[in-house]
């Protein structure tokens with residue numbers, strides 16, 4: 001059944017209002033009521049998604065992860081026009097996929113095909129790609145039950161030394177109490193010349209990573225580090241911290257691609273966030289394992 005454009009906009013608006021109301025009430029509602037509302041909420045979300053996709057039909061931008069094309073991406077928490085409305089990829093995810101497509105050194109055919117991959121806090125939209133190219137692919141998380149392995153990235157006694165070619169951890173280390181131990185463990189479980197693919201939030205123009213173990217409340221952490229569950233905010237010294245754990249680090253960012261690819265896949269913000277803790281220019285760190293210096 002065809003729906004008039006104005007009616008589509010109206011439906012989208014109504015559904016958005018309903019969803020916002022449910023989100024703002026969520027904390028107040030008893031668990032049983034929340035559970036009862038879940039199916040309706042999910043239906044609303046998929047309707048909003050379908051309507052959005054319809055409204056954004058076009059060919060201005062392209063998501064290299066799900067192949068969606070449209071007039072523009074949609075707003076995320078930090079900045080407008082940055083999230084793919086189909087798969088929810090953000091700039092850092094598209095930068096990662098663009099590396100696998102366009103950067104000769106990291107092309108998936110040679111860099112990923114047939115490899116053993118361990119993926120922490122795996123993004124739903126990246127999992128099918130890794131599953132397709134890997135020889136062995138395992139998802140991992142400390143808390144989520146739907147993972148192949150329940151692992152603490154800073155202490156993985158159940159993972160054999162030198163067992164993976166690739167460890168992927170996008171925006172994980174800022175949640176980890178002891179990130180140096182995490183880097184040591186990643187180094188240990190990687191095969192010789194294996195690679196860790198890492199991303200972290202790095203506040204614009206911050207030189208040295210900011211940590212303060214006396215800040216322990218969610219509100220304090222949000223104020224100091226940008227999110228309620230972040231334990232630090234990294235600066236430009238992040239690759240040096242990784243290198244000191246025994247890695248050779250290659251950094252891929254928006255300047256690694258042509259202007260037309262940056263615009264097409266939106267690999268940098270269309271509008272930068274003005275938030276003082278924002279990371280506007282994302283980077284992907286490809287960290288190749290080197291022998292660790294003797295302690």
Ligand SMILES: [Zn+2]
Pocket residue numbers: 063064065066067068084085086087088089
């Ligand atoms: Zn997408």
